Amino acid sequence: MTATLTEPSTKAPATIGSSRTRRMVGPTSRFVLLLFFLVVVFIPVYVLLVTSFKPRGEISAADTWSLPSEWTLDGWETAWERLRDPLWRSMQLAVPAAVISSILGSMNGFVLSRWRFPLSNLVFVLILFGMFIPYQAVMIPLIELVTVDANIESGIPALLVTHVVFGIPICTLIFRNYYETIPNDLIEAARVDGAGMLQTYARIILPLSAPAFVVTLIWQFTSIWNDFLFALFLSTDENGPVTIALTNLSGGQLSNYQASMAGALIAAAPTLIVYIVLGRYFIGGLMAGSLKG
Amino acid sequence: MTEQVVRPKQRRHRTRVATWGPGLLLISPSLVLVAIFVYYLIGQNTKLSLSDKHTAIDPEDFVGLENYRELLTEDRFQHALTNLAIYTVAFLAGTMFFGLLWAVLLERGIRGEGVFRAIYLFPLAVSFVSAGVVWRWLLNSAEGEDAAGLNRLLQIVGLDSLQNSWWDTPNWGMAAIALPAIWQLSGYVMALFLAGFRSIPDEQREAARIDGASEFQLYRHVLFPQLSPVALAALIIAGHMSLKVFDIIYVIARNTYQVEVPATYMWQVQILQGDPAKAAAIASVLLIIVAVLIVPYLVYSHRAEKR
Numbered sequence: 001m002t003a004t005l006t007e008p009s010t011k012a013p014a015t016i017g018s019s020r021t022r023r024m025v026g027p028t029s030r031f032v033l034l035l036f037f038l039v040v041v042f043i044p045v046y047v048l049l050v051t052s053f054k055p056r057g058e059i060s061a062a063d064t065w066s067l068p069s070e071w072t073l074d075g076w077e078t079a080w081e082r083l084r085d086p087l088w089r090s091m092q093l094a095v096p097a098a099v100i101s102s103i104l105g106s107m108n109g110f111v112l113s114r115w116r117f118p119l120s121n122l123v124f125v126l127i128l129f130g131m132f133i134p135y136q137a138v139m140i141p142l143i144e145l146v147t148v149d150a151n152i153e154s155g156i157p158a159l160l161v162t163h164v165v166f167g168i169p170i171c172t173l174i175f176r177n178y179y180e181t182i183p184n185d186l187i188e189a190a191r192v193d194g195a196g197m198l199q200t201y202a203r204i205i206l207p208l209s210a211p212a213f214v215v216t217l218i219w220q221f222t223s224i225w226n227d228f229l230f231a232l233f234l235s236t237d238e239n240g241p242v243t244i245a246l247t248n249l250s251g252g253q254l255s256n257y258q259a260s261m262a263g264a265l266i267a268a269a270p271t272l273i274v275y276i277v278l279g280r281y282f283i284g285g286l287m288a289g290s291l292k293g
Numbered sequence: 294m295t296e297q298v299v300r301p302k303q304r305r306h307r308t309r310v311a312t313w314g315p316g317l318l319l320i321s322p323s324l325v326l327v328a329i330f331v332y333y334l335i336g337q338n339t340k341l342s343l344s345d346k347h348t349a350i351d352p353e354d355f356v357g358l359e360n361y362r363e364l365l366t367e368d369r370f371q372h373a374l375t376n377l378a379i380y381t382v383a384f385l386a387g388t389m390f391f392g393l394l395w396a397v398l399l400e401r402g403i404r405g406e407g408v409f410r411a412i413y414l415f416p417l418a419v420s421f422v423s424a425g426v427v428w429r430w431l432l433n434s435a436e437g438e439d440a441a442g443l444n445r446l447l448q449i450v451g452l453d454s455l456q457n458s459w460w461d462t463p464n465w466g467m468a469a470i471a472l473p474a475i476w477q478l479s480g481y482v483m484a485l486f487l488a489g490f491r492s493i494p495d496e497q498r499e500a501a502r503i504d505g506a507s508e509f510q511l512y513r514h515v516l517f518p519q520l521s522p523v524a525l526a527a528l529i530i531a532g533h534m535s536l537k538v539f540d541i542i543y544v545i546a547r548n549t550y551q552v553e554v555p556a557t558y559m560w561q562v563q564i565l566q567g568d569p570a571k572a573a574a575i576a577s578v579l580l581i582i583v584a585v586l587i588v589p590y591l592v593y594s595h596r597a598e599k600r
């Protein structure tokens with residue numbers, strides 16, 4: 001499924017030529033419709049941008065949709081001041097957690113697709129279930145387990161452990177689906193040569209794993225960066241990630257709208273950059289969610 | 294004699310273990326972590342939900358299903374469940390509609406397809422928290438002179454009569470709070486459908502056209518029926534996300550009773566009221582609702598794969 005989605009840019013034009021004359025809805029009207037929806041999807045972005053540049057006094061109901069009469073960076077400065085430290089904490093959380101859960105996922109995916117053991121399919125399903133549960137169902141004992149029993153500091157360390165563990169299912173799924181596409185001959189050949197499991201993994205599988213690593217790393221980075229639920233229960237404004245800081249920045253009764261909107265853009269920037277630069281891999285993680293690989 | 298019979302058997306067993314043993318060892322750290330963090334914690338939560346630990350310091354004494362009984366007869370919880378149902382219906386209808394529409398518009402290839410796809414999908418990369426900041430403002434309930442957000446936009450484009458108080462509307466407000474979620478996830482459904490369309494061989498379209506099928510008939514009788522597995526996957530994925538909804542409601546409306554769902558109610562009970570047993574019971578009900586949807590799907594995909 002991943003493959004079919006990343007390919008169409010090359011595949012689609014081939015179908016166009018043969019059927020161009022027989023369209024019910026012409027390409028022009030389709031294009032206009034698509035443009036219309038593009039504008040609709042962009043509305044929130046427009047509002048974020050223009051509001052973030054408005055001077056503090058200019059947020060009145062009447063001119064909410066107009067461009068700023070005077071462009072200012074005040075909102076951006078306030079937001080940056082408030083979000084700088086949390087942004088750094090989010091980075092310290094999302095990068096290592098994404099790397100660790102990807103490595104674990106790769107090992108699991110290898111074993112569950114290419115080095116199966118009795119009941120390994122059942123084990124796989126049991127692991128997968130972990131990515132669908134509402135995390136509320138583990139939240140109360142989780143807080144105690146992580147911060148009291150395991151004595152891990154609340155804030156980023158506690159969140160790091162949590163995100164690594166709850167990232168295991170999706171990473172395992174992505175790697176398992178990916179490794180299933182590696183020809184069995186390669187593994188058999190290594191086996192005949194007397195390679196053990198670790199050697200097979202390190203020499204044959206790992207060098208081929210880069211595409212799947214890109215997918216899991218992006219997916220994990222994005223979902224950890226954007227997480228709010230775990231952060232709300234396991235951290236505070238002083239030690240939490242950027243999502244917590246942003247809700248506090250925008251949550252007060254006397255909302256500073258320009259700073260909130262600028263803050264929303266700042267908090268979204270890292271994942272948006274990843275999406276813009278590596279979008280096609282992002283979709284790979286997306287498709288894995290449907291379990292079909 | 295007996296020894297000789299037993300030994301080869303043992304050896305065979307040992308070699309088999311020698312083959313798969315290391316694999317099991319390699320994944321054991323993950324297995325232990327998942328076992329603890331998912332299954333043990335679900336067990337702990339269930340235990341808590343069956344106790345009368347109604348403050349942080351109460352002992353955890355077993356009281357059976359009492360918390361569940363109270364919860365399910367409580368007006369407030371029923372209200373939260375109804376809200377969740379309305380939200381889910383609105384969310385699924387919205388994402389499936391836009392997802393399928395965009396996929397149909399894009400699937401035959403069009404100039405700038407990559408750009409359209411990328412832009413329809415981009416909200417997915419944004420957190421509900423960031424999105425919530427702007428949607429809270431867009432869904433501002435003021436009308437007329439004071440209207441801001443979408444109500445003001447409706448005035449500007451001359452659709453004054455469509456102004457409404459969005460999520461502040463009793464009952465149907467839940468549908469309005471689904472708008473940001475629809476905005477974020479329609480692109481995902483589009484991507485699923487697009488992949489589905491592209492996996493149908495072109496010959497089938499050609500054959501249908503040669504048989505004289507109109508475009509409408511082509512979609513109705515040839516293409517759509519083949520998309521039903523994709524539609525099922527999309528419904529289940531989007532459906533389970535919808536049942537877990539928390540972030541967007543928290544960010545836009547905090548603990549407003551009007552738009553309360555089980556997930557936000559659980560937060561309220563645990564953090565603001567400090568009643569662990571009741572919060573755990575709410576979380577368990579949520580888990581059961583999601584599991585009813587997900588477990589059959591997991592079993593089904595697992596079986597399909599085996600075949």
